[in-house]
Amino acid sequence: MTESNQLLFFFSALGAFNGFLLSLYFAINAKKKIFTNYFLSLLLLVLSIRIIKSVFFYFNPHLSNIFIQVGLSACVLIGPFLFLYLKSYRKDEKPNWTKHVIPYLTVITFLGIFYPYVEHREVWSRWIVKAIYCQWLLYIIFSLKYLQPIIQKFKEKESLKKIDVWLLSVYLGVTSIWLAYTTAPYTSYIVGALSFTFILYLIVLLLIFRNSTESTFFQEKEKYKNKEMDAETLNLIDQKLSIIVKKELFLNPNFSLEEAAKELKVAKHILSQYVNEILGKSFSNLIKEYRIEKAKKLLETEKNYTIESLGYDSGFNSKSTFFTAFKKITGLTPAEYQKSRSR
Template sequence: MLKSHLLFFFAGLGAFNGLALSLYLLWRQPATPAQRWLAALVLMLSIRTGKSVLFYFWPEVSKLVLQVGLTACLLIGPCLIGFVRAWADPQRRHTRKDPLFGWGLLALATGFGVAFPYADHVGLWAGAVWRWIQFGWLACLLVAGGLFVRATRQQDSHDAGDGLARGHVAAVVAGVAVIWLAYFTAGLTSYIVGALSFSLVLYLSAIVALAQRRKRRAAAPYQDRKIAPGEAEAALQSLHTLMAQEHLYKDASLTLARLARRLNMTPARLSQLLNDNHKTAFRQYLVQLRVEAAKGLLSTPDLVSMEQVAEASGFLSMSTFYTSFKKVEGTTPAAWRQMQLRSNADS
């Protein structure tokens, strides 16, 4: 009896807290697109989990509850994709119409439920629909993971990150994968494991978020201290000298922490130096240096291939090279090279 009560408490509390978290994310200002998608994702997971809890402890629960739970389960994967896409595209260049797709999918799922209610088509929902939802969820997980990996390779494209750190997004994708695995293997374990996995992921995420918040608060007094002008000038000179002599920016894997160690300062101090005294972020600073190096290679008489220019300048991929170069110079590397060639021919 005690074990049953504990299962109900932890599984049910996770579903309730998930609902509260989704409402908080929805109404918290400023509400970014990624935040809204995350709120929708947590809401769908909470409804799915709540349905599992009710069905596990009360098998005779209304078929409408089961239908709503499965409908929410159908939307988990698309909400995850929407979340990752919105995070990777904070300027909404390619994701403005994503919410329309989400609402359209919800309308289709609702229409299907009205046309084929669970109560009258138990075999359909418990069989084909359930399998379609499970494998559709898996497909969405794989797509979301691929989108995340592609976005992280384009390092300069999301310095802002839509208010979310890369690690947070990775944790969301991994957490949803854990929950899917728990439900997919429920036949080998127990149906309630899916609901418990959601509670576990939710509480672990909350603990990590609180720990990071305390860490930021502890570091805040030091971050608020302005670097003295003389000290900042000397530090910037050391930075520029190091980059000019050793060309560290050509290392595509260069991080803020590694560069800070070379300068004998903390990563937070170097970040503050760049932002406050050089008016640029670390990634933007690297991109500027890499673009200047690329321009030097493109200006030479030897027609070095674009792939060689990108690699020699420190860019991780051709897509990042083209995106960064156009962002800084307003034109593509190939077009810039042609302008240089014409200019040299005219002179």
Template sequence: MLSKNYSLVVIFFLLLPIYLIPQTADGSLIDCNLAYTTTSSKLINEYSAEDFYVLGLCEYQSNNYIKAYDHFISAKSLGFADKKVLHKFIAECRKKITNLSENELPILESNNQLEVNNYKHKVQVYLLNIIFIFIAISGLITSALLIFKHRTEKSNMFLGFFLIVTSLTLIELVFYWQDFFSYTPNVPIYRVLFFLIAPSLYLYLKTKHTETFPARKEIIFHYVPFFIVLLFLIVLYNLHDTNNMLLNGMDWAMNSNWVKAIHLSAYLVLIIADFEKINKHIARGFKNWMLTLIVFIAILTIFIVARATFEHIYVFDYISKYFIAVYLILFIVALEILMIIQPNIILDTIQIQEANKPKNKYKNSSLTANMTISVKAQVLDSLNIDKIYLDNTLTLTKLANKINVDRYSLSQVINQELKKNFYELINDHRIEEAVRIIKTKPTIQVVDLIYECGFNNKVSFYKAFKKRMHMTPKEFIEKKDK
């Protein structure tokens, strides 16, 4: 019995050196001397994710935990395949490093330029990620304003959904990039959220220039890809059968950049076709905004196609994510600036010019002659007595709700009876109010005049004033004083 136990002990000590030799992710043994020799013949920017992982294992085995940690992080940034094993080593290195005393921590040598550059790079990444988080949070706040404060214009709800998706995508990317979050999902949520981007923008633009909200079936139809991918995610990661062809196909479809590129391209075609129908019938400001969104989706499509084409290059995959993140950041900032400078372009319904509308537009209208007279009287009372035009958040829907009529009938009465569209009618009264204010308050500043007569930004006020008075507000005031 003793002899048998002795034999087991001998076998254990004979096999112990094998277990101490570092292994790759697939369990094969590593020759660290060969690894150091192989990598020394390369430039550091030529190292693959596997190279960094192997070097990290060797440094870990030598108890050089800080160097091992840096190598493992580099392997992660280049998209090392076995993320579970990699993050296990990263976590172990963190524990080991925090247990080191100050005397054991290495001092950064002044002549080690590589270490210095790596440190600077990390600081830059941290600052960039802080900016990403800050703008993503501002995007969520803006989306809340669109969905709740400006919900009277239904199109704003879809723009709000778009902002929520892009903001959450940015936040998740920061979680993925920052090491201290240890965020390594099998499938990032932003890959599922991606299928909400194009449909939300399409429905926003379509609802913006029509007087009817999309039917429930139409909305569900456009969001079906999102729900399918979400279902795939739930099923796929609760069934761990790697030999199942259906599950493998689902996994490919959910992660394929080519599928995403086709999805974006389809909506790009739909939006361009929709734009072509109304291009000649809308004001320049709305036209430019629609073109901006078309260009946004076109560039995003190019990014995704490039990622699909060069997805085998780890460095490109990593860098392209940063480019897309920066692109989304710039778009959110531009959108928020436009909401301050020209809120009517973003928030209001696109008005189709009356001259280009078909003559039989209202042929199926249910409005009777008496109803038309009643609605017209209520509109004029709201304007002349209540001065509703002084409300700088006034929209067609808001006025319709006030006089208890549907917006379609209200639009018909304004167009047919008052021979104007809604915004022309409101701006006419606002400019008349501005002229009255100037006559009673000759010393009033233009900046105060803008808000007193119902406008909410300088650009819209100047444009409307000059169109009706054929001079700027300042010129009108100076002419009156003479």
């Protein structure tokens, strides 16, 4: 093996080896009755099995067919474990892992026994592997549902929490590995393994920063310790906030905390502290409430508004954002609210 091939083998195998170690770490640190870490551990495990198979097959094409079959079979669980991991963060949904794992394990075991790779290599290459990658892609698409709150924050220019960045990184990492393998025929078979190593180390860095108490990387907003506001300041800001409503500054879809502070002639951090601590909400949620109040008035006085135009005239930049905010704040859809007021 040449020196360049040795380096290639080292870096491609390094990701798989560390993936196994991380899998073990998350499994050990998984809390009782909470499956989140277990799903992450199993996701890293099946990814590592798939990667290590790629590495050894690339450098040893005469690798045992049983080893190849195990590596390919592991792919069938990558998508489900990604889906279950992201879903486990939803408080309103309990991940039913059996229906996403047992059927695939049963099918792939059946195929392995009755259609082993060693005897049906062409069937595996032409049909089974393609089916596995399609299933992996479908779960990537299904998993996107659980990233919608994060995507919504992007649209509304809200700051992301550390856990948001973490989940997004895991999702994009798995998606990138799928893309690397599906495009391997046009690039190189080893690209998937190398991409896993690269992505794994990026995620490890995020994990380190996420758990660091000293780092400010992806830190959430500072809790204003030892910075209590005096009564005079509280009254002043309370009076000034009414200016936003009187001038209807919230009708600007891009109205931000910076613009509000400038308009009210208040320091940005003071305004932020007031909204967070005194009102108990984020600035973006406060503005949403102002916009919903405007929308409610329009619904009560106007009969021919469409939901889309109503949202825009209330300061929202999209129909979906308006509809979601209205339902969340009032508990009703705009149509239901209008109907209830007309009785």
